[in-house]
Amino acid sequence: MLIMLRGLQRISIYNILRWRAAPLVLTNPNRIRIDISSNSQYLKRLYSSVNNNQRNSVITDRPKLNIDLNSETIKLVFDDVSVVQCPFVWLRDNCHCSNCYELSSGQKQNLLENMNLDIHPLNATIKDQSVIVNWSDEHVSEYPLSWLRDVKFPAATDPEDERRYWGSEMTKSKVSTFSFNEIMSDESSLHSWLLSLHTDGINIVNDLGNDDKNLVRLANMVTHPRTTCHGVDFGIKPNTLDPTNLGYTGNRLGLHTDLVYYSFVPGVLVLHCITMSEDGGLSEFADGFKVAYDLQKEDPETFDVLSRVPLAYLDDGVHGMSKTNYILMDQKPIIRLKENGEIKQISLGYPHLNSRMSVGIEDVKKVYKAMKTFYTALYKEENLVSFKLHPGEAVCIDNTRILHGRSKFTIPHGCQTPRHVQGIYIDWDEIYSRMRGIRPIHVY
Numbered sequence: 080m081l082i083m084l085r086g087l088q089r090i091s092i093y094n095i096l097r098w099r100a101a102p103l104v105l106t107n108p109n110r111i112r113i114d115i116s117s118n119s120q121y122l123k124r125l126y127s128s129v130n131n132n133q134r135n136s137v138i139t140d141r142p143k144l145n146i147d148l149n150s151e152t153i154k155l156v157f158d159d160v161s162v163v164q165c166p167f168v169w170l171r172d173n174c175h176c177s178n179c180y181e182l183s184s185g186q187k188q189n190l191l192e193n194m195n196l197d198i199h200p201l202n203a204t205i206k207d208q209s210v211i212v213n214w215s216d217e218h219v220s221e222y223p224l225s226w227l228r229d230v231k232f233p234a235a236t237d238p239e240d241e242r243r244y245w246g247s248e249m250t251k252s253k254v255s256t257f258s259f260n261e262i263m264s265d266e267s268s269l270h271s272w273l274l275s276l277h278t279d280g281i282n283i284v285n286d287l288g289n290d291d292k293n294l295v296r297l298a299n300m301v302t303h304p305r306t307t308c309h310g311v312d313f314g315i316k317p318n319t320l321d322p323t324n325l326g327y328t329g330n331r332l333g334l335h336t337d338l339v340y341y342s343f344v345p346g347v348l349v350l351h352c353i354t355m356s357e358d359g360g361l362s363e364f365a366d367g368f369k370v371a372y373d374l375q376k377e378d379p380e381t382f383d384v385l386s387r388v389p390l391a392y393l394d395d396g397v398h399g400m401s402k403t404n405y406i407l408m409d410q411k412p413i414i415r416l417k418e419n420g421e422i423k424q425i426s427l428g429y430p431h432l433n434s435r436m437s438v439g440i441e442d443v444k445k446v447y448k449a450m451k452t453f454y455t456a457l458y459k460e461e462n463l464v465s466f467k468l469h470p471g472e473a474v475c476i477d478n479t480r481i482l483h484g485r486s487k488f489t490i491p492h493g494c495q496t497p498r499h500v501q502g503i504y505i506d507w508d509e510i511y512s513r514m515r516g517i518r519p520i521h522v523y
């Protein structure tokens with residue numbers, strides 16, 4: 080696709096694109112050729128840029144500009160009140176001219192070894208909608224005022240970071256439910272589904288019918304599924320002769336998170352019910368974040384063990400895709416914390432606990448006690464949610480937060496598939512990336 084722009088339109092689009100990395104070719108003074116045929120990302124960047132009102136708004140007030148050598152910042156005062164401080168080294172580093180910034184990839188192309196930490200402006204002026212800086216390294220940079228006005232240290236991260244913790248009040252009718260057909264045809268439905276998954280850690284997608292490939296279609300709406308040792312997607316059905324996983328029996332499955340033996344655990348698990356057993360086979364869930372935060376208040380010593388001591392996990396088998404033997408191993412604490420002390424991840428996969436423990440002999444009983452305390456807390460009446468999935472429904476769970484299990488069910492004699500659930504994983508990076516693609520936020 081080729082767009083030919085002239086006159087005023089040329090200037091405004093050019094101003095957008097030079098900051099958003101589209102390949103431009105100046106053919107003659109009145110024409111810019113924008114080649115977006117080679118990569119649809121250029122078009123997306125253009126759109127997200129156009130949608131971003133703040134970035135493209137015209138600054139009517141002329142800000143006051145001051146070079147402060149003491150704090151090594153350029154200060155800009157907008158509307159006589161809002162002060163924006165731009166450190167010299169950062170401002171020079173964020174020059175988006177074609178020498179400093181590779182336009183088509185949107186990546187910095189200076190080498191870090193050439194960075195001058197003591198760089199300073201010789202002068203800086205405001206011209207039209209830009210600040211022009213003459214640097215001590217003889218480079219000249221131009222920064223749009225609309226971009227500078229949003230500068231903040233530390234910069235804001237994604238705004239939608241709220242979680243809603245829950246206990247047994249989260250009955251099936253209270254779990255947010257989304258339609259497969261709507262998600263497949265409408266990006267705002269897709270966004271709502273993913274946002275709800277972030278907020279609650281659990282939701283339901285219905286209208287999936289009995290086509291066991293619909294989960295792959297659903298995951299492809301995000302980007303792609305996460306392939307694991309179980310393959311791209313996997314059927315969980317009882318195999319009475321040779322079960323390779325407890326999931327493939329009719330036994331009760333205790334609450335757990337999946338694939339704890341991976342260092343990079345899959346973010347989201349989606350389980351699509353194709354057929355359901357008449358007796359038993361109830362799905363069980365508990366909000367690991369809620370239980371862990373409660374435990375932190377009630378029993379800080381146990382919380383400390385759970386968040387500090389790593390458990391070793393192991394799984395081996397035949398890889399679902401390559402058919403080669405695999406041996407997956409990792410060590411992680413049940414509760415992982417962020418740098419600020421908030422809970423980042425819950426991992427508990429007791430069936431895969433490695434008999435070769437990662438703790439000293441003096442800690443063995445203490446670790447078992449902490450693990451059992453956490454597990455018991457998950458099953459407290461106020462924490463446990465259980466309901467039956469019906470054919471055509473999929474339950475979606477945050478595998479870094481929610482623990483899931485299943486009650487026992489009977490396998491009638493001669494019946495091969497009394498209960499068939501199809502599963503797939505999707506990673507959080509892909510989900511958040513897709514959400515940002517649908518609702519652009521200020522990330523550059």
Ligand SMILES: [Zn+2]
Binds near residue numbers: 174176179218220
């Ligand atoms: Zn530059």
